[in-house]
Amino acid sequence: MPRTLWDSTVGKKTVMAVSGLIMLSYLVVHMMGNLKIFFGAGQFDSYAHWLRTIGEPFLHYEWALWLIRVVLVAAVVGHAVAAYQLSRRDIRARPGGYVHKRARASYATRTMRWGGIILALFIVWHILDLTTGTVHSGFRPGHPYQNVVDTFSTWYGNTIYIVAMAALALHVQHGFWSAAQTLGVGNATRDRLLKTLANVLAVLLFAGFVSVPVAVMTGVVS
Amino acid sequence: MKLTLRVWRQKNADSPGAMATYEVDDISADMSFLEMLDTLNEELTLRGEEPVAFDHDCREGICGACSLVINGDAHGPERTTTCQLHMRSFSDGDTIDVEPWRASAFPVVKDLVVDRSSFDRIIQAGGYISVPTGAAPEAHATPVPKPDADVAFEHAECIGCGACVAACPNGSAMLFTSAKVNHLNVLPQGAPERETRVLDMVGQMDDEGFGGCTLTGECATACPKGIPLPSIAAMNKEWLRATRKARKVGR
Numbered sequence: 001m002p003r004t005l006w007d008s009t010v011g012k013k014t015v016m017a018v019s020g021l022i023m024l025s026y027l028v029v030h031m032m033g034n035l036k037i038f039f040g041a042g043q044f045d046s047y048a049h050w051l052r053t054i055g056e057p058f059l060h061y062e063w064a065l066w067l068i069r070v071v072l073v074a075a076v077v078g079h080a081v082a083a084y085q086l087s088r089r090d091i092r093a094r095p096g097g098y099v100h101k102r103a104r105a106s107y108a109t110r111t112m113r114w115g116g117i118i119l120a121l122f123i124v125w126h127i128l129d130l131t132t133g134t135v136h137s138g139f140r141p142g143h144p145y146q147n148v149v150d151t152f153s154t155w156y157g158n159t160i161y162i163v164a165m166a167a168l169a170l171h172v173q174h175g176f177w178s179a180a181q182t183l184g185v186g187n188a189t190r191d192r193l194l195k196t197l198a199n200v201l202a203v204l205l206f207a208g209f210v211s212v213p214v215a216v217m218t219g220v221v222s
Numbered sequence: 223m224k225l226t227l228r229v230w231r232q233k234n235a236d237s238p239g240a241m242a243t244y245e246v247d248d249i250s251a252d253m254s255f256l257e258m259l260d261t262l263n264e265e266l267t268l269r270g271e272e273p274v275a276f277d278h279d280c281r282e283g284i285c286g287a288c289s290l291v292i293n294g295d296a297h298g299p300e301r302t303t304t305c306q307l308h309m310r311s312f313s314d315g316d317t318i319d320v321e322p323w324r325a326s327a328f329p330v331v332k333d334l335v336v337d338r339s340s341f342d343r344i345i346q347a348g349g350y351i352s353v354p355t356g357a358a359p360e361a362h363a364t365p366v367p368k369p370d371a372d373v374a375f376e377h378a379e380c381i382g383c384g385a386c387v388a389a390c391p392n393g394s395a396m397l398f399t400s401a402k403v404n405h406l407n408v409l410p411q412g413a414p415e416r417e418t419r420v421l422d423m424v425g426q427m428d429d430e431g432f433g434g435c436t437l438t439g440e441c442a443t444a445c446p447k448g449i450p451l452p453s454i455a456a457m458n459k460e461w462l463r464a465t466r467k468a469r470k471v472g473r
Contacts, residue, residue, distance in 0.1 A: 004465055008461075009394075009424075009427075009433075009434035010424055010435075010458055010461045012434065013434060014458075086433075089392075089433055089434055090392035090393070090394070090433035090436070092431065093325060093392055093431055093432055094325055094326070094390070094391060094392055094433060096324065098294050099241055099321060100293050100294035100319035101294060102293075102294040102295075104391050104438060105391065105440060109438050109439075110438075177437070178436070178437040180455070181437050181452075181454060181458065182435075182437075182458055184455055184456065184459025184460075184463075185455070185459075188450060
């Protein structure tokens with residue numbers, strides 16, 4: 001069955017749908033966790049520390065976190081490889097367009113591929129900036145509140161983050177509804193509900209994530 | 223009315239093509255688009271030039287032979303087949319671009335004619351029911367619930383013209399294949415081959431070099447028969463169900 005799945009365009013889309021939904025559910029939790037920043041440095045930092053202790057004493061320190069990381073990396077890799085292979089196939093299936101050009105599909109739909117690339121680059125920067133601190137001068141491990149405030153006190157930190165979140169909202173708007181179609185959940189009666197859910201998810205994620213840099217910029221969080 | 227046509231001319235599958243410009247005059251608003259092209263071809267023949275090759279057959283909108291991308295839209299601005307498109311949809315002095323279906327799985331044969339035999343091979347892979355031949359069966363022998371009959375008929379309307387592939391930015395044949403799969407899979411007559419049908423037809427569709435589906439919805443907008451976009455989700459559901467079942471029986 002794994003080969004049947006991977007060898008078929010419908011199967012590869014299924015891999016994309018499932019991995020996309022895994023990443024989406026992670027993002028919803030991540031976004032809600034981020035909002036703890038509005039309760040002050042103490043709450044936020046202890047929440048960040050708790051993430052490392054989930055499952056203790058049954059699980060060892062940081063094991064749950066690493067388990068989540070492994071699942072996420074698998075989802076990102078599966079999603080990206082399937083997207084790359086399907087895109088290559090799609091471009092081969094339609095070499096050269098029409099002489100008479102016109103805009104096709106919605107903006108969110110047309111920007112799925114470039115939006116995905118933007119998000120992949122953003123994830124790399126985001127991890128180097130706030131997880132490992134490699135590109136973050138003055139990074140203090142164990143003090144996420146201060147690190148977040150530092151990042152959003154720079155113009156480039158804000159720009160990269162807000163652009164990426166806009167790309168995320170567009171990606172989720174088409175991606176969530178698309179995943180439902182791929183998994184065979186979509187039908188005529190449920191279409192409006194699924195589209196509304198996709199829009200709500202996109203708006204909530206954008207608002208939730210962007211509220212943090214906006215709060216730092218306006219001095220609500222400092 | 224007087225029109226400027228920019229038509230894709232291509233000698234054969236191996237030679238490169240290009241748009242050629244023609245002027246046509248005295249076009250009546252009541253002419254069909256194909257009759258307008260007939261007028262152009264008559265003039266070209268009288269001038270000793272090669273007429274423009276295009277596919278057509280019944281000219282009643284039911285055979286699926288006609289296939290033109292007009293001003294970037296498969297079958298032109300109205301939601302119908304090219305043969306049922308009338309010149310009243312255009313205005314005097316318009317410039318109209320006429321191109322063939324564009325997809326790797328639909329190679330151009332000549333001018334506006336493309337080879338759609340890849341669709342035939344998808345049908346051959348499973349778009350049928352296996353029944354012993356003989357006298358026609360009693361019509362009441364197999365009851366079909368009305369809602370299922372409606373779904374089957376909605377999908378049976380597909381004439382296999384290929385507008386869905388032509389409109390799709392990925393050159394995907396998902397709407398066509400889903401119409402054919404759903405048509406038979408909801409009927410009791412199609413039940414014995416329900417799983418193999420969807421697996422084999424999707425497999426053939428992939429083998430023909432059609433692209434994957436990104437749910438842009440362009441296919442359903444272009445479809446002259448109104449095959450709805452959720453048909454694709456219904457086929458995906460059938461495919462996933464068949465894949466799970468195939469694993470169980472170790473197919």
